[in-house]
Amino acid sequence: GNSVTQMEGPVTLSEEAFLTINCTYTATGYPSLFWYVQYPGEGLQLLLKATKADDKGSNKGFEATYRKETTSFHLEKGSVQVSDSAVYFCAHSNSGGSNYKLTFGKGTLLTVNP
Amino acid sequence: DVKVTQSSRYLVKRTGEKVFLECVQDMDHENMFWYRQDPGLGLRLIYFSYDVKMKEKGDIPEGYSVSREKKERFSLILESASTNQTSMYLCASISGDFSGNTIYFGEGSWLTVV
Numbered sequence: 001g002n003s004v005t006q007m008e009g010p011v012t013l014s015e016e017a018f019l020t021i022n023c024t025y026t027a028t029g030y031p032s033l034f035w036y037v038q039y040p041g042e043g044l045q046l047l048l049k050a051t052k053a054d055d056k057g058s059n060k061g062f063e064a065t066y067r068k069e070t071t072s073f074h075l076e077k078g079s080v081q082v083s084d085s086a087v088y089f090c091a092h093s094n095s096g097g098s099n100y101k102l103t104f105g106k107g108t109l110l111t112v113n114p
Numbered sequence: 115d116v117k118v119t120q121s122s123r124y125l126v127k128r129t130g131e132k133v134f135l136e137c138v139q140d141m142d143h144e145n146m147f148w149y150r151q152d153p154g155l156g157l158r159l160i161y162f163s164y165d166v167k168m169k170e171k172g173d174i175p176e177g178y179s180v181s182r183e184k185k186e187r188f189s190l191i192l193e194s195a196s197t198n199q200t201s202m203y204l205c206a207s208i209s210g211d212f213s214g215n216t217i218y219f220g221e222g223s224w225l226t227v228v
Contacts, residue, residue: 045220
């Protein structure tokens with residue numbers, strides 16, 4: 001079936017460290033892939049997305065590349081800041097052939113210390 | 115500025131009570147969603163609606179129903195609240211499908227059933 005598996009947290013880093021959060025997926029068809037971020041006390045916001053193989057999504061210094069051969073969409077940032085502390089969710093659309101639903105991973109809590 | 119508004123941020127209800135969670139979006143979106151978010155489980159889709167009076171079950175519809183009488187409003191109903199429905203509930207909306215459009219989330223409603 002359709003699923004998203006992402007790295008379990010929590011992840012704790014020092015400011016300016018390199019971040020990787022792994023995400024792999026199973027899906028039918030050709031899904032679009034997303035990373036969402038949830039800051040404390042808020043709803044989810046779209047961080048970045050990629051809609052086809054080899055696309056790279058990027059925003060706020062974060063990047064992720066759609067790798068069809070490895071069914072992965074790993075999130076990376078070269079130098080994290082304290083303000084990046086949040087929960088990060090990987091997701092894909094196209095569950096069961098429909099492009100109207102998202103399937104989410106379980107979320108990864110990131111804490112960045114000064 | 116786009117907005118998805120959930121009427122109640124924090125609710126405490128008793129077991130067996132009927133609970134209404136209201137969501138309003140001001141973007142004229144056709145598609146609206148209700149998710150619940152639980153630690154270690156991520157977001158799970160309860161119901162979605164792709165038009166007024168239209169609805170489809172998500173992955174965990176048991177114990178819930180929904181109502182969409184107007185395009186801008188999507189209500190989640192717990193007919194008889196139980197303690198295992200204590201959770202954070204997130205409403206979302208999107209115009210069209212996910213490949214070219216952005217889904218917008220409300221800030222969430224924290225429900226505690228005692």
